[in-house]
Amino acid sequence: MLQLENVWKSYRVGALGSKHLTAVRDVSLQVAPGEVLSVVGESGSGKTTIGKMVLQLTSVTRGRILLGGEDVTARRHAERKEYYRRVQGVFQDPFSSYNPIFKADRVFETVRESFRPGTGAAQWRARVEEVLHSVRLDPASVLGKYPHQLSGGQLQRMLIARALLLDIEVLVADEIISMLDASTRIDVLNLLGELKERGLGVLFITHDLSLANYISERVVIMRHGAVVETGATAKVFTDPQHPYSRNLLSSVPQLHRKWSDDPVEPEDLEPDGDRDTPPPPLREHAEQHWVAAG
Numbered sequence: 001m002l003q004l005e006n007v008w009k010s011y012r013v014g015a016l017g018s019k020h021l022t023a024v025r026d027v028s029l030q031v032a033p034g035e036v037l038s039v040v041g042e043s044g045s046g047k048t049t050i051g052k053m054v055l056q057l058t059s060v061t062r063g064r065i066l067l068g069g070e071d072v073t074a075r076r077h078a079e080r081k082e083y084y085r086r087v088q089g090v091f092q093d094p095f096s097s098y099n100p101i102f103k104a105d106r107v108f109e110t111v112r113e114s115f116r117p118g119t120g121a122a123q124w125r126a127r128v129e130e131v132l133h134s135v136r137l138d139p140a141s142v143l144g145k146y147p148h149q150l151s152g153g154q155l156q157r158m159l160i161a162r163a164l165l166l167d168i169e170v171l172v173a174d175e176i177i178s179m180l181d182a183s184t185r186i187d188v189l190n191l192l193g194e195l196k197e198r199g200l201g202v203l204f205i206t207h208d209l210s211l212a213n214y215i216s217e218r219v220v221i222m223r224h225g226a227v228v229e230t231g232a233t234a235k236v237f238t239d240p241q242h243p244y245s246r247n248l249l250s251s252v253p254q255l256h257r258k259w260s261d262d263p264v265e266p267e268d269l270e271p272d273g274d275r276d277t278p279p280p281p282l283r284e285h286a287e288q289h290w291v292a293a294g
């Protein structure tokens with residue numbers, strides 16, 4: 001179980017870091033084993049920053065992150081390696097995770113070097129082939145190839161396979177579907193469904209509401225770094241309460257129907273106020289459904 005407790009993130013910006021920008025405001029969320037939690041919201045709402053904090057790629061300004069009940073907020077370098085056996089990330093642009101001058105399967109070798117140095121070559125090869133099969137890739141068609149010889153979908157699935165080599169508990173997937181073509185999208189989505197069946201918890205970051213609706217049992221809707229609405233996906237998407245959620249959902253045609261007679265114009269939404277002020281607290285609207293007040 002991954003938990004964020006009242007997590008804040010401020011970035012230093014401006015000349016010599018003289019100002020700061022609060023990118024994440026008081027966010028609490030959980031990802032249980034075998035569950036996909038979607039974090040949705042428009043560009044700049046703080047989704048990637050949450051993923052980076054979970055992956056310890058950027059520090060947490062305030063609040064705590066726990067894995068299996070243990071506070072992992074400020075890990076030292078040595079402890080981080082252990083953490084990465086349990087938590088891994090896959091990002092939007094699969095090409096950026098590969099060095100074009102090396103064969104793509106080098107990403108597996110670096111896992112062996114860092115985490116499984118004692119594993120023999122034959123045994124490792126067997127393990128790599130096993131995870132490739134589990135992401136529905138034919139080892140013969142991807143091993144020994146350079147990144148430019150493979151498709152974005154193949155590269156993305158290899159990165160998921162790489163994460164699986166470590167028997168991780170939590171996968172952070174940040175916009176991993178956006179760059180894929182339609183047929184590969186379905187494959188990767190189905191793959192995530194299978195991984196979830198096997199007990200993996202997935203923090204699924206997306207700006208695509210249809211994807212969130214399709215893949216996740218629970219959803220967090222973010223705006224300006226704070227949670228405006230959260231709960232069971234079915235409830236939040238069929239009965240959105242916050243004006244921002246309604247507005248966001250009304251822009252998705254398939255989900256719109258129910259609300260077409262009750263459009264929320266963007267000007268009804270509060271402007272982007274002072275991000276340093278505490279966000280409105282969440283109140284329970286219904287079972288498995290919470291909405292920010294105000």
Ligand SMILES: Nc1ncnc2c1ncn2[C@@H]1O[C@H](COP(=O)(O)OP(=O)(O)O)[C@@H](O)[C@H]1O
Pocket residue numbers: 011012013021022023041042043044045046047048049050
């Ligand atoms: N390294 C950084 N330094 C300063 N500001 C940043 C940095 N990364 C992100 N931000 C700002 O934090 C806010 C949230 O960004 P991000 O988490 O990337 O949002 P999202 O993934 O939802 O688009 C944005 O205003 C963005 O400009």
Ligand SMILES: [Mg+2]
Pocket residue numbers: 047048049
């Ligand atoms: Mg992002």
